[in-house]
Amino acid sequence: MHTTELPARGAVASSPTLRALPQHCKVCGAEFEAAPEAICGACLGPLEPMYPASRRLPSRAEIASRPPSMWRYREWLPFDGTPTLSQDTGFTPLVSAPRLADRLGVAQLWIKNDAVSHPSLSFKDRVVASAINAAVAFGLEIIGCASTGNLANAVAAHAARAGLPAWIFIPDNLEQAKVLGTAVYGPHLVRVRGHYDDVNRLCAQLADRFGWGIVNVNLRGYYGEGSKTMGFEIAEQLGWRLPSAVVVPMAGGSLLTKLHKAFGEFRETGLVSDAAPRMYGAQAAGCAPIARLVESGGETIVPEIPNTIAKSIAIGNPADGVFAARAMRGTGGWAAAVSDERIVAAIRLLAETTGIFTETAGGATVAAALALAGQGRFGADDEVVLCITGNGLKTLDAISESITDSPLINPRVREVAALVEAAG
Numbered sequence: 001m002h003t004t005e006l007p008a009r010g011a012v013a014s015s016p017t018l019r020a021l022p023q024h025c026k027v028c029g030a031e032f033e034a035a036p037e038a039i040c041g042a043c044l045g046p047l048e049p050m051y052p053a054s055r056r057l058p059s060r061a062e063i064a065s066r067p068p069s070m071w072r073y074r075e076w077l078p079f080d081g082t083p084t085l086s087q088d089t090g091f092t093p094l095v096s097a098p099r100l101a102d103r104l105g106v107a108q109l110w111i112k113n114d115a116v117s118h119p120s121l122s123f124k125d126r127v128v129a130s131a132i133n134a135a136v137a138f139g140l141e142i143i144g145c146a147s148t149g150n151l152a153n154a155v156a157a158h159a160a161r162a163g164l165p166a167w168i169f170i171p172d173n174l175e176q177a178k179v180l181g182t183a184v185y186g187p188h189l190v191r192v193r194g195h196y197d198d199v200n201r202l203c204a205q206l207a208d209r210f211g212w213g214i215v216n217v218n219l220r221g222y223y224g225e226g227s228k229t230m231g232f233e234i235a236e237q238l239g240w241r242l243p244s245a246v247v248v249p250m251a252g253g254s255l256l257t258k259l260h261k262a263f264g265e266f267r268e269t270g271l272v273s274d275a276a277p278r279m280y281g282a283q284a285a286g287c288a289p290i291a292r293l294v295e296s297g298g299e300t301i302v303p304e305i306p307n308t309i310a311k312s313i314a315i316g317n318p319a320d321g322v323f324a325a326r327a328m329r330g331t332g333g334w335a336a337a338v339s340d341e342r343i344v345a346a347i348r349l350l351a352e353t354t355g356i357f358t359e360t361a362g363g364a365t366v367a368a369a370l371a372l373a374g375q376g377r378f379g380a381d382d383e384v385v386l387c388i389t390g391n392g393l394k395t396l397d398a399i400s401e402s403i404t405d406s407p408l409i410n411p412r413v414r415e416v417a418a419l420v421e422a423a424g
């Protein structure tokens with residue numbers, strides 16, 4: 001039942017019932033005991049959790065009988081024992097969008113709607129739910145993050161519920177809703193002069209200096225696995241099938257990489273038998289290092305200085321960019337970078353055709369899907385899922401100028417009648 005690794009370095013008082021799994025290096029394969037560390041000591045490659053090959057896996061029926069949260073896929077999450085925190089995250093709606101399918105010229109289209117993720121209205125709840133349980137397993141008493149906004153919201157919310165102090169670092173130019181939607185939970189919230197990449201570099205130093213569990217730095221291997229649950233849910237919600245193509249917004253490139261991994265894991269276990277979906281990535285033209293890597297065919301990221309309204313995905317030096325590019329090329333997918341104008345138009349198109357209000361990252365996803373369709377990358381038989389990862393109420397400024405004022409009237413039927421006539 002229990003693995004035999006030594007207590008984690010820096011551990012304070014680890015949970016007796018929950019252990020994090022050991023990790024291995026994605027580049028050189030070196031193995032490491034479970035610890036709040038994310039980088040290979042041998043080659044500096046990223047670490048990711050290792051699952052015992054002999055573990056018992058559940059059937060479709062067994063999974064379906066479990067509570068509707070991301071933890072119904074717990075055998076594919078990096079723990080030995082039962083996680084207790086953040087049990088309510090996941091199992092967001094998968095919504096059919098026939099009008100958008102027509103626009104793209106594909107057979108079927110669904111929106112995976114993490115705009116209503118619980119509790120903080122973005123897919124970052126999934127990664128934080130995984131990371132906070134790893135922090136507890138390691139006995140870490142303080143968690144934190146470097147964030148472009150949504151991760152700050154999620155860490156603050158999940159830490160508040162768990163009663164853990166949180167130190168959260170954000171660039172100084174974030175949207176007000178992202179700042180207030182973090183501060184309200186009472187964390188230590190620090191604004192840093194600079195871009196996300198400066199904040200991230202600072203946090204890498206802080207994790208070592210203070211022994212904190214920075215969810216996307218030293219807990220990154222455990223954090224990333226939470227993203228897989230979006231892919232598992234898509235498969236189950238389609239009736240244990242895979243779509244033929246998936247469009248995903250990219251910041252660090254982790255979500256796209258982990259969705260690809262999730263589809264592979266379900267195919268390996270026989271829970272689904274379809275081909276691997278073609279993976280398509282979306283970025284804003286003002287910060288598109290991964291999309292440009294896909295287009296150039298190169299092997300290394302060329303970092304960029306972000307300049308876009310899509311701040312939640314504005315990472316100039318993406319940690320998983322190379323892996324994301326490989327997943328896209330390897331599955332026959334591609335990437336698109338879209339202008340801020342297209343992002344705003346696509347936020348409105350999604351709202352008007354599906355009733356789903358997304359933030360700028362979702363606008364980038366829908367705009368990228370339209371651009372890719374325009375390049376002839378989808379066929380009439382395609383069954384496409386668009387991953388909508390965040391909520392539009394968090395980025396109201398992005399659309400406020402594009403929405404015309406509503407008429408103001410006195411409470412008189414006559415005035416409404418005039419409006420009805422004018423509306424034709």
Ligand SMILES: *Cc1c(COP(=O)(O)O)cnc(C)c1O
Pocket residue numbers: 122123124150151249250251252253254255256312313359361362389390
């Ligand atoms: C963080 C984020 C992403 C992408 O994250 P990755 O770093 O690529 O995993 C996508 N959408 C939203 C809204 C996000 O906040």
Ligand SMILES: [Zn+2]
Pocket residue numbers: 025026027028029030040041042043044045
């Ligand atoms: Zn290595």
